[in-house]
Amino acid sequence: MTDATARLDPHYEIADIDRRLFGGFVEHLGRHIYDGIFEPGHPSADADGFRTDVIELVKELGVSTIRYPGGNFVSGYRWEDGVGPVAERPRRLDLAWHSTETNEVGLHEFQTWLDRVGSELMLAVNLGTRGTQEALDLLEYANADTQTAWTDQRAENGRDTPFGVKMWCLGNEMDGPWQVGHLNAEDYGKLASRTAKAMRMIDPGVELVACGSSGRGMPTFGSWERTVLEHTFDDVEFISCHSYYQEHDGNAQEFLASGVDMARFIESVAAIADTVAATKKSDKRIMISFDEWNVWYLHNADGSESGHEFKGGAWPVAPRLLEDKYHALDAVVFGDLMITLLQHADRVRSASLAQLVNVIAPIMTEPGGPAWRQTTFFPFSITSRLAHGRAVRVPVSASTFTSEKLGEVETVNAVATIDDEGVSLFVVNRSTTDAANLRVDLAPLVRALGREVAVVESHLLHEDDLYAANTLEDRERVGVREAEASVDGELLSLALPAVSWTAIRLA
Known part of the structure; x- marks a missing residue:
């Protein structure tokens, strides 16, 4: 057992929280669309074939x-x-995931699904095998509010009014050699700039995302961002970050330092963007769209890439x-x-959990059977519900451990959010061995509010078995329970088990 202290001061403001920070990602990949969100024969399916249990x-x-719709796709x-x-749509080979795409679900169907789940559409355009003209066609089809050949076709397809898509990604992971149509930074930057300028001629109000590096470990990381932004700085609002994390060689302690790696990634990209701004003598700030992030066991224990069972074989529809x-x-x-994303809310104004259903997802389904929450479902759903208003730094003094890659890492990490109704505090104990008693000084908060606060809601995610999981056979093995939290005057006390995540709501 160790002791840790923190201070919750509303003056340690980071930024207002953009709700797009709690975004997701749906790609035509595996069973995400088909057998995931769309399964017409399922007992819960609605008239359009969407699983209402998933909704x-x-x-x-x-x-x-x-x-949407990708991703590599x-x-x-x-x-x-x-x-x-739908009956006239072509079946196509999907080179990204070595599958057959039936095209039963496209733009109109996906927007129908989004309306039912209450989410906003963010579109990516194909700058791999296609280019500026196709991006313009899609933008005109989706957003134009005048009569043209494309809007006439949109109306014939069942939608008189524009989709009104605000945020657009200029391609996907174009720095990656695995990407169909991979480009170097110079060529991509020029193409993205041309495409962005043309898109604004149709809809000046769009917000555009240039492709950043596919990961901090890419050999071109840094130089890619600089070159791309030198071309696109005046044309885009965002540059993207993508990062996935997994446990390697059973080293749970190293894995628990992943948030530090993400923080350094964000800070490096922001610094590069600001360097480009300085060279252009501009006070514009390029924001970050962290539009792919998650835990993903991308590599097997032997270092080989996982999940591509069908390469070189058949072209299945919706493989696992x-x-x-x-x-x-x-x-x-x-x-x-x-x-970590909340701690960088001043620069990360959009983020997309990759992905949502079946594919590296918080939600799993079985064809004809149930849908259930994976363990990662809980921190996302609780944080999205409780984190409103503005993000606030919560400095923590705690013990440290030594990461092989990142140096000294504090065992306890925290952030808070403050809104008109109350305060939310999110805390993680990264230690694999020691529980922690966290004491949070609330005096600055109490003074600012002019009244005392109390714990009205608490959630703890912790299992003695670190590898406990929710499965088809045992769908509720892991969940959240009430945390040990109490307020005594101006002091909040929290009991943090080793390897735990906690959320507290104060009002």
Whole structure:
């Protein structure tokens, strides 16, 4: 047992929270669309074939904006294949995931699903095998409010009014050699700039995201961001970050430092963007869209890539790909990644959990059977529900451990949010060995509010078995329970078990 202290001062403000920070990501990959959100023969399916049990879980998850349709998938996607009469849509080979795409679900169907879950659409355009003209066609089809050939077709397909998509991604992971149509930074930057300028001629109000690096470990990381932004600085609002984390070689303690790696990634990209701004003598600040993040067991124990069972073989429809089973340990790391995003709310104005259903997802389904919450569901749903208003730094003094890659890391990490109704505090104990007694000084908060506060809601995610998981056979093995939390005057006391995530609501 160790002691830790913290201070909750409303003057330690980071920024107002953009609700797009709690975004998600849906890609035509594996069983995400087909057998995931869309299964016409399922007992819960609505008239449009969407699983209502999944809709209810996505609503509970609290996802604000959903990036669609990819991902690697978008770099070979013809958006026109997904509109018009479903019976007339072509089947296509998807090179990204070595599958067959039926195109039963496209733009119109996905928007119908979004309306039911209460989320906003964020579209990605194909700058891999296609380019500026196709991006303009899609934008005109989706957003134009005048009569044209494309808007006439949109009306014929059942929608008289524009989709009104605000946020657009200029391609996906174009720095990655695995990407269909991969480009170097110079060529991508020029293409993205041309496309952005043309898109604004149709809709000046769009917000555009340039592709950043696919990960902090990419060999071109840093130089890629600098070159791309030198071309696109005046044309975009965001540059993207993508990062996935997993436990390697059974080293849970190293895995629990993942939030520090994410923080350094964000801070590095922000510094590069500000350097480009300085060279251009501009006070504009490029924001970050962390539009792919999650725990993903991308590599097997032997270092080989996982999840691509069908390469070189058949081209199946909706194969079981990337269906990671998440443990309690994964959920604690996941909760810490959410804390890290909130700690950088001044620059991370949008983020997309990748992905939502079946594919590295907080929600799993069985064809014809149940849907259930994975362990990572809980920190996302609770944080999305409780984190409103503005984010506030919570300095913590705690013991440390030594990370092989990141140096000295504090065992306890925290952030708070403050809104008109109260205060939410999110805390993680990264230690694999020691529980912690956390004492939080609330005096600055009490003075600012002019009244005392009390704990009205608490949640603890912790399992003695770090590898406990929710499965088809035992769908409620892992959940959250009430935390040990109390307020005595101006002091909040929290008991933090080793490897745990906690959320507290004060009012």
